[in-house]
Structures are given as structure tokens and as C-alpha cells.
Amino acid sequence: MTSETNQEFNFYEDELIDEKIAAQQTAIEKEIANEQKLVGDLIELNTLLNEYLAEDTVYRSKITELSERFRYMRKTRGDGNCFFRAFAFRYFETLMGKPDEINKLKDLVNKFTSDLSQLGYNSFTVDDFKDVFIEELEKLNNTSDIRLLEEIFNNSGSSDYIVVFLRLIVSCYLQNNSDFYLAFLETYQSMKDFCSHEVEPMYRESDHIHIIALTNALEIPVGIIYLDRADQEKATPHNFPDDSNPNIFILYRPGHYDIIYRN
Amino acid sequence: MSGSNQQVESSSNSSSTTTKKNENVPTVTKDKHSVSKRLQQELMSLMMSGEKGVSAFPDGDNLFKWIGIIQGPIGTVYEGLEYRLILDFPNGYPIVAPKVRFESLCFHPNVDENGNICLDILKEKWSATYDVLSILLSIQSLLGDPNIASALNHQAADLWKNQALFKKHLLDKYEKEVKSKKI
Secondary structure (H helix, E strand, O other): OOOHHHHHHOHHHHHHHHHHHHHHHHHHHHHHHHHOOOEOOOEEHHHHHHHOOOOOHHHHHHHHHHHHHOOEEEOEOOOOOHHHHHHHHHHHHHHOOOHHHHHHHHHHHHHHHHHHHHOOOOHHHHHHHHHHHHHHHHOOOOOOOHHHHHHHHHOHHHHHHHHHHHHHHHHHHHHHOHHHHHHHOOOOOOHHHHHHHHHOOOOOOOOHHHHHHHHHHHOOOEEEEEOOOOOOOOOEEEEEOOOOOOOEEEEEEOOEEEEEEOO | OOOHHHOOOOHHHOOOOOOOOOOOOOHHHHHHHHHHHHHHHHHHHHHHOOOOOEEEEEEOOEEEEEEEEEEOOOOOOOOOOEEEEEEEOOOOOOOOOOEEEEOOOOOEOOEOOOOEEOOHHHOOOOOOOOOHHHHHHHHHHHHHOOOHHHOOOHHHHHHOOOHHHHHHHHHHHHHHHHHHHHO
């Protein structure tokens, strides 16, 4: 206890740096928000060529090849929720005008809601997200109007609530199957700890374990196409689960997921 | 350094909610509507909870700013003390965490001079399923169980290991700065 005042005040420096970083981050987020809708319009996949230099032959030839099998895509906002949002949009799109399948999903949603309550989650806050999730889902019962879906997913009120609920489903599934999934964790001691750091908080990016858990929880397979600098002719596909035949495809470029459509 | 940059702009929150949600209204309206609804539900559940050691209530007519009160946990150096907190709810709540700080000065390893709190669930571990009650209970338990490794007040962190000395210092400060302002 030598210099009391010094000790008392030296946290200000850290605090200032924290604030600067926070301000910078907010500015970056605003810029991203202005440039990219939460879920973008349908565009041709080969427009991605514009993002790469002419001499970037690895990317360019992979994109050209890929666009022959997947002509269209939708970009999603790179806010850390892109996997969940891309998956949800495309999944909801496949459910449009199919009340039977929508009802099946509703049953599953109710099952996860009661599982969450058994895990000790606050029922009324969980219900808030479940209610919006089901309310938006039910709007799709008798329609194939894609503009409605685009509206739901570009309204952060509904879009973010849907993302939160999917994150809760993943967290619930992982905690209830932790015997199996614990082996995949490197830096976390418990599944609860992993979920409260890496799954439930919004804007936290998704990894393999999130994808595996979500596809298993909902029993909806997904194909991820990896587009990177790896020295191969084609972008590498990977289905979750391995032996599945998915209808939902997502393009992964390092750090980001977009929706793509198979011809 | 003044506390000014800690101030939260809450004035934009106080404008009235317009129409109920409708497919064609702009996004902001629906957001605002659901945030108010959620905060009203939280207020109800807080009042029904029967929790004795913590309470919170909106500050006047503004549903987006609450005053919280927590009692120091029994069996800790904070027993018998009472602290006031300010909770500011952004438009993006509960997707975005509320800003919570002590209004009363609180001598604690994880609370700074301006009342800012270093608590993971208010930052990187924030989940939209937390509510005001769980926040208040977490802060209450933080009082008796500080995280010394990420201290904001290093003097308090150093003193913590000597509980008798800590308590004396704490009570002196409380007497001087919290009680005197109460009247």
C-alpha cells in the first residue's frame, strides 16, 4: 500500500483504451450495417468475381466453377451472426407454403423450450424469443411471397430474435449432449461455460461445433462449400452430417457465411 | 477525467411508441414496441419474484431507465449496506446488454470511481435471456465474491485479502460518501 492515489487511478488508462476500442468497433459496425442488408437480395454468384483481383486466379477460377452449379446467392451481413442468419433464412424459405413441415418445426421448438426451462433458463425471456420465432414462422404457412421472408429477415426486431432462438437451441442441444461434444472443446472446461461464452451471446462467430449441433438438433442437413485459397481446383463441399443430402447450402469464405442456391 | 463519457444517451429512448406492429411499418417501430413490452414484463416478474435483497423500478415515466437497489449480501463485508444502481436500456435491448453502473459510490475491486462495473455477463457473456433480476442478483453476488484478476479498483483489490481492514475502509467510505448523500 505505498502510493494509494496512483493505484487508485491507474485503471483510467485501461478504461480510456477500452472506450476507444469500443467507439472504433461501433463505427466499424455502423459501416457494415450501412453497406450490407442483414440478408441481401438474390444476385448471381459470379458477381463475386468483382471482389477479387484479376491476378487472384485461385479464387476466380473456383468462383467460376462454383457458379456453374450454384448460380444464385444472397449475401448476409458480417456481424458474427451470419451463419445462423443465413441458415435460418434459407431454412424458412424451404418451409414456405408447407404448413405440415412448419407444424413439425413448431413441435420441435416447443420441445427445446421445455428443455431449456429444465436446464434452468428463465421461462419468460425464452418464451419471448420462441413466440417471435413461431409468429414469424406461421406467416409462411400459406405464402410463397419471398418479399415477406426478406422483410422478416431484414427487420432486426424479428431477425435478431430468430437468431437468438437458434442460438438457444444450439446451446440446449450441446448441454444435453455434452458427453459427446465435450471432447471437441479445447479451451473450455464445461459445456455450460462454452455455451455462455461462444453460443448464446449475439455476434459471436460460429464454428464447426455450432453447425453440427444446429443441424443435428433440427435434423436439417446443410452443405457448406468452402471457398478459400487452398490449392485445389474446386471449392470444397462438406455436408453436415457427412452422409446427408442437403437442400440448404451455405458458402463459407474465411470468417463469413453467405447463402447459395444449387441449380 | 470526468464521468461525462460514461453518460448514456437515453433521451432518444423516451419518445413515444407509435402504432402496434404491422407488416409495413418501419423496423424501428416494432423494435421499440417489443422492447417496451419486454421491459413491462420484466417489471411484473420482478415485483412478483418476492426477492428481498434486490429491487428495481423505472425512473419516473421513462421505461428505458431504471433505478436498482441491492442490499449487501449477508455474511460478507457488505452486509447491512445498500447501494443504488442505474440501468440504461438501449433500443436494441435485450439483444444488446443494458448499461449498468453504481449510482452510489461503491468501494469494490470490480467497480471504478464512476460506478462502472466489470462483470462478464454485462459484456462478453451477455445473453438476451438474462433479465433485470438476474443482473441484480449477479451484481449482488459479485459484491461478496469479487474477481480480483480483473480489478478496476486496484486499491480495493489489494485490500481484499485482509477482510478486517477492507471492511474498515469500506465502512469509512460508505459513511462519508453514501450515507451523507442519502439525506
